[in-house]
Amino acid sequence: MARRTRHEEQAGLRTPWQVSVGRTRISVDGTSLRLTNPDKQLWPAEGITKLDLARYYLAVAPYALPYVADRPITIQSFPQGIAERSIFVKRRPRGTPAWVKGACLPAVTEPTLCYVVAEDAAAGAATLAWLANRASIPVHIWLSRADRPRKPDWLAFDLDPAEGATFAQVVRLARWLRDRLGEMNLQSYVKVSGSRGLHVLAHQPQAIMGMSTSTPAARPQPSQGGLGRRGSPVWLGRRGGCRVPRGRETARAEGR
Numbered sequence: 001m002a003r004r005t006r007h008e009e010q011a012g013l014r015t016p017w018q019v020s021v022g023r024t025r026i027s028v029d030g031t032s033l034r035l036t037n038p039d040k041q042l043w044p045a046e047g048i049t050k051l052d053l054a055r056y057y058l059a060v061a062p063y064a065l066p067y068v069a070d071r072p073i074t075i076q077s078f079p080q081g082i083a084e085r086s087i088f089v090k091r092r093p094r095g096t097p098a099w100v101k102g103a104c105l106p107a108v109t110e111p112t113l114c115y116v117v118a119e120d121a122a123a124g125a126a127t128l129a130w131l132a133n134r135a136s137i138p139v140h141i142w143l144s145r146a147d148r149p150r151k152p153d154w155l156a157f158d159l160d161p162a163e164g165a166t167f168a169q170v171v172r173l174a175r176w177l178r179d180r181l182g183e184m185n186l187q188s189y190v191k192v193s194g195s196r197g198l199h200v201l202a203h204q205p206q207a208i209m210g211m212s213t214s215t216p217a218a219r220p221q222p223s224q225g226g227l228g229r230r231g232s233p234v235w236l237g238r239r240g241g242c243r244v245p246r247g248r249e250t251a252r253a254e255g256r
Helices: 006-011 050-068 121-133 167-183 205-209
Strands: 019-021 025-028 031-034 041-043 072-077 087-089 102-106 112-117 136-141 154-161 188-192 198-203 251-255
Touching: 019 050, 025 050, 025 121, 031 121, 041 050, 050 121, 050 136, 072 112, 121 136, 154 167, 167 188, 167 198
Parallel strands: none
Antiparallel strands: 019 025, 025 031, 072 087, 072 136, 102 112, 154 198, 154 251, 188 198
16 A cells, blocks of 8 residues: 555644644644654554654544643653663653643652643643654553642553463453442543553542542452452552452452
8 A cells, every 4th residue: 555645644634723744843833843863663563653653642632632631741762662672751851842841749759850741732732742752652641630649530450461361361350340440430441551451440530539448349250250260359459559469360450
């Protein structure tokens, strides 16, 4: 299949803002940034470049920003591509453009730590393009907003298969979590984690803030799509996640 021309790709980019995408320059409602090494292959096998990533972030920005905006971001860069080693950066990097919002929050090892925060609308879309320029493929956001860092309004379960477990078992655990959260009137959503597992997320601030995280959840039964033949108990951890005994018959769930 012939690759579309840049003009054809540009014509297909639909956003609420005035967006201009050149090979090395991106503009969003007048906010401009320089794209370095636009032909860098981030997914070499598929031929997907840094420029492609920037265009994708701009295309999904209207849908992503309601969930991303105003939340501290941890940058995970893949400068040599998705198959190579990544770099985690929590601190807002030096040289970050002034139009990229930051939030300085209390930290464990120092008084404050300043994070990148995407704003809503055009400024947030430009920030996502800036993250793409840093080859930040995942966008890791906090479960709370920058102005309420100790009041998370999302609950997240990171489900990864333990050694010897299967993805089908992860799916069964995700369904079990959906049912248990539903019993607490929490609507949940599932997404792939980018690796071998699933993320289950629930959003209902008042219910989450009122939850007790020291009480064991109901024991999952194999007939209910549980963890395996042993029906191991799942405990809600102190950080809002859950723990499952690590064994060949189980999947692991950890809160973030």
